[in-house]
Amino acid sequence: MNSKERIQETLDTFNSIGERPEGMQRLAYTMEERQVHDMFAELCAKAGMQVRVDEVGNVIARKEGRIKEASPVAIGSHLDTVYTGGKYDGTGGVVVGLEVVRRLNEKQVMTDHPIELIAFVAEESSRFGMSTIGSKAMAGLLSEDSTEKAKDKEGISLKQAMERAGFPGADIAEAKREEGAMQAFLELHIEQGQELERTGKKVAIATGVAAPTRLEVIVQGRSAHSGTTSMDIRKDALSAASRLVLKIEEAAKQESSHKTVATVGVLDVSSGAMNVVPGEVAFKVDIRGLDIASKQRVIAAIESESSVLESEKGMTISMEVLSDEEPILLDSEIQEVLKGACASVDIDPLYIPSGAGHDAMNMAKICPTGLLFVPSRNGISHNPEEFTPIEDFVTGADVLEQAVMKLAVTKEVKVSK
Numbered sequence: 001m002n003s004k005e006r007i008q009e010t011l012d013t014f015n016s017i018g019e020r021p022e023g024m025q026r027l028a029y030t031m032e033e034r035q036v037h038d039m040f041a042e043l044c045a046k047a048g049m050q051v052r053v054d055e056v057g058n059v060i061a062r063k064e065g066r067i068k069e070a071s072p073v074a075i076g077s078h079l080d081t082v083y084t085g086g087k088y089d090g091t092g093g094v095v096v097g098l099e100v101v102r103r104l105n106e107k108q109v110m111t112d113h114p115i116e117l118i119a120f121v122a123e124e125s126s127r128f129g130m131s132t133i134g135s136k137a138m139a140g141l142l143s144e145d146s147t148e149k150a151k152d153k154e155g156i157s158l159k160q161a162m163e164r165a166g167f168p169g170a171d172i173a174e175a176k177r178e179e180g181a182m183q184a185f186l187e188l189h190i191e192q193g194q195e196l197e198r199t200g201k202k203v204a205i206a207t208g209v210a211a212p213t214r215l216e217v218i219v220q221g222r223s224a225h226s227g228t229t230s231m232d233i234r235k236d237a238l239s240a241a242s243r244l245v246l247k248i249e250e251a252a253k254q255e256s257s258h259k260t261v262a263t264v265g266v267l268d269v270s271s272g273a274m275n276v277v278p279g280e281v282a283f284k285v286d287i288r289g290l291d292i293a294s295k296q297r298v299i300a301a302i303e304s305e306s307s308v309l310e311s312e313k314g315m316t317i318s319m320e321v322l323s324d325e326e327p328i329l330l331d332s333e334i335q336e337v338l339k340g341a342c343a344s345v346d347i348d349p350l351y352i353p354s355g356a357g358h359d360a361m362n363m364a365k366i367c368p369t370g371l372l373f374v375p376s377r378n379g380i381s382h383n384p385e386e387f388t389p390i391e392d393f394v395t396g397a398d399v400l401e402q403a404v405m406k407l408a409v410t411k412e413v414k415v416s417k
């Protein structure tokens with residue numbers, strides 16, 4: 001079997017679990033996720049790896065290196081999905097990681113450093129409203145408290161679900177890997193955007209992960225009868241909010257050189273009746289980018305337009321920051337390694353920030369981390385329409401294999417703590 005056939009077959013094997021008419025469904029800490037993890041463990045064991053499951057359910061397979069105490073080079077992604085998901089998000093990255101190990105086995109290569117393949121548990125937020133649970137635990141970012149608070153729609157807490165799956169919450173801290181315990185972490189993922197397609201390139205190196213800043217803006221006007229209130233005395237909260245929405249779009253467009261994006265995806269109009277001039281509008285803004293100053297300029301634009309509307313239209317506008325996560329810049333040396341790996345297989349990579357969160361962003365807290373993207377057709381993901389040609393995963397495996405060789409075969413060996 002060649003590489004392409006192997007990748008296809010392994011993808012099909014994983015996707016034989018949780019397939020439904022409306023899409024793939026392997027939710028966090030469900031039977032389907034357990035089954036696909038068991039399948040992964042079995043395939044890794046067949047590839048000669050030692051497999052263990054950590055205290056929260058991450059599956060970690062290890063191919064020994066020449067130097068046993070050397071810190072491992074890890075590759076990983078996730079096998080869980082959203083409710084009606086596709087076949088490639090996460091799963092593609094796990095399959096490519098396994099393919100790299102199989103290729104090394106085929107060539108009878110033993111690296112200096114051990115190689116670890118990780119299938120992270122519970123990456124998607126669909127069930128508990130919390131994402132990247134497994135990698136959070138590995139990076140020491142998962143508090144026991146948060147596992148009690150996070151609940152699914154049946155009211156089952158994350159803590160209970162973990163217990164039922166055989167991972168009692170008390171051991172969360174044990175899943176943490178110390179800083180420096182890994183030589184590097186690499187993740188390959190589908191892009192979930194259209195930059196690769198648009199540029200005709202095959203691989204992108206992520207420069208960072210653009211964590212969101214989220215705001216809630218409340219525009220207070222005055223509700224009034226739509227028939228009897230003349231236009232000149234109205235305080236229409238929706239027309240004022242509309243100006244803000246357009247301003248947000250314009251401000252983000254002005255920051256396009258920093259690849260900052262801003263979205264208003266939620267807007268609540270009160271009273272929401274056809275015959276009432278809207279008295280209050282609440283809307284939510286999601287701003288993402290790697291450049292903090294650039295994100296700040298978008299926020300400043302909202303503030304200045306708000307004060308204009310307050311004085312011109314007599315509105316009262318309040319803004320609350322719901323969350324403000326720090327963007328994560330990915331390790332520049334690893335980006336260099338990935339660039340070299342691309343060059344050695346004749347690939348000219350694109351450099352983009354990741355607009356979505358991935359396990360790599362947590363791993364970046366404990367070891368030098370790289371994130372590679374392969375194309376996703378029409379940028380569609382979290383949907384059964386999600387598609388990446390197998391050839392693109394083969395190319396991704398070519399790059400990842402070169403990067404792993406570069407990182408795992410060294411003269412100077414760092415000893416694991």
Ligand SMILES: [Zn+2]
Pocket residue numbers: 078089090123189
């Ligand atoms: Zn994913």
